Amino acid sequence: MPKQLPAGDTSRIALQEDSVVLVLGGAQGITAELMVRFSKDYPCHYVLVGRSQDPRTQDLPNYTALKTKEDIKQQLIREGEITTPAAIEKRASDIHKFNQILQTIRALEENGSTVSYYSLDLRDEAALHTLISTLYETHGRIDGVVHGAGLLEDKLFRQKTADSFERVFSTKVTPLRILVEKLQADTQFVVLFSSVASVYGNRGQTDYAAANSVLDRYAWELKNLIKGKVTTINWGPWKGTGMVSPTLEKEYERRGIALIPLQAGMETFVNELKYGNESQVLIMAE
Ligand SMILES: NC(=O)c1ccc[n+]([C@@H]2O[C@H](COP(=O)([O-])OP(=O)(O)OC[C@H]3O[C@@H](n4cnc5c(N)ncnc54)[C@H](OP(=O)(O)O)[C@@H]3O)[C@@H](O)[C@H]2O)c1
Numbered sequence: 001m002p003k004q005l006p007a008g009d010t011s012r013i014a015l016q017e018d019s020v021v022l023v024l025g026g027a028q029g030i031t032a033e034l035m036v037r038f039s040k041d042y043p044c045h046y047v048l049v050g051r052s053q054d055p056r057t058q059d060l061p062n063y064t065a066l067k068t069k070e071d072i073k074q075q076l077i078r079e080g081e082i083t084t085p086a087a088i089e090k091r092a093s094d095i096h097k098f099n100q101i102l103q104t105i106r107a108l109e110e111n112g113s114t115v116s117y118y119s120l121d122l123r124d125e126a127a128l129h130t131l132i133s134t135l136y137e138t139h140g141r142i143d144g145v146v147h148g149a150g151l152l153e154d155k156l157f158r159q160k161t162a163d164s165f166e167r168v169f170s171t172k173v174t175p176l177r178i179l180v181e182k183l184q185a186d187t188q189f190v191v192l193f194s195s196v197a198s199v200y201g202n203r204g205q206t207d208y209a210a211a212n213s214v215l216d217r218y219a220w221e222l223k224n225l226i227k228g229k230v231t232t233i234n235w236g237p238w239k240g241t242g243m244v245s246p247t248l249e250k251e252y253e254r255r256g257i258a259l260i261p262l263q264a265g266m267e268t269f270v271n272e273l274k275y276g277n278e279s280q281v282l283i284m285a286e
Pocket residue numbers: 024025026027028029030031032049050051052053097120121122123147148149150151171193194195196234235236237238239241242243244
């Protein structure tokens with residue numbers, strides 16, 4: 001059954017129970033939060049992609065009650081099995097990621113959706129190519145795509161290495177060529193998560209700004225290929241979740257740059273997806 005829209009609702013998005021929404025980088029951070037909110041209005045099948053292993057396949061003690069990375073580190077120290085600070089840091093970071101992924105899957109399911117999670121590195125073109133073919137073979141459709149995968153490795157330009165530049169740049173850009181090649185014309189929407197860094201630039205982010213600029217430009221190419229909407233969102237920094245660390249948060253506050261509050265940002269996102277008709281929108285907090 002197509003979702004019943006309220007009278008006068010002009011949203012062109014119509015997702016049914018068996019619709020498929022592919023979310024690159026969708027298991028953690030702001031993308032996860034936004035898709036959980038979106039799934040309240042549009043419960044269907046969500047396909048989440050990230051490099052992390054699927055936590056449901058890992059033989060791990062249950063750490064889900066530990067909410068912060070600091071709590072997890074303290075627990076690992078108490079357990080005493082790992083002793084070096086670097087190993088504790090790495091393990092805590094993995095467990096924190098697993099917790100977020102589990103939480104996202106659970107929240108989507110609680111909203112009435114079904115979820116599959118695929119572990120792959122989006123810089124691997126062949127792997128994404130195969131995944132999209134598999135989705136069309138299995139479900140016969142991909143109704144929407146949100147590309148929210150990204151990472152920061154900020155450094156001044158002269159200190160950047162080619163490998164680091166490649167990681168930041170390719171994570172955002174490599175999936176685009178595959179999407180252009182593989183998505184069928186009946187896809188209802190493609191949303192690319194870009195950043196204000198591509199509009200204004202940002203210290204230490206030549207790689208990240210360049211990658212996001214490609215996203216902004218590529219949206220125009222995709223728009224020629226699918227019937228649905230294609231939008232790049234140049235997000236300002238978000239508060240309390242995602243890649244903005246507490247240190248970076250303080251730096252933004254010091255510079256007078258307001259951070260997007262989660263609740264308000266979620267509503268803006270859903271409204272933009274439902275009703276917006278621009279190819280590129282910049283969303284910042286006031
Ligand atoms: N947070 C902000 O304030 C902000 C501001 C402007 C723009 N944005 C954009 O919004 C998007 C989401 O940001 P976020 O803050 O939510 O980031 P985040 O919390 O760091 O999440 C990034 C996601 O991308 C996945 N990912 C990273 N590299 C990957 C790769 N090579 N292959 C597959 N998955 C990969 C990560 O999963 P794994 O670690 O499991 O791979 C994770 O799920 C990004 O594109 C970012 O540029 C964010």
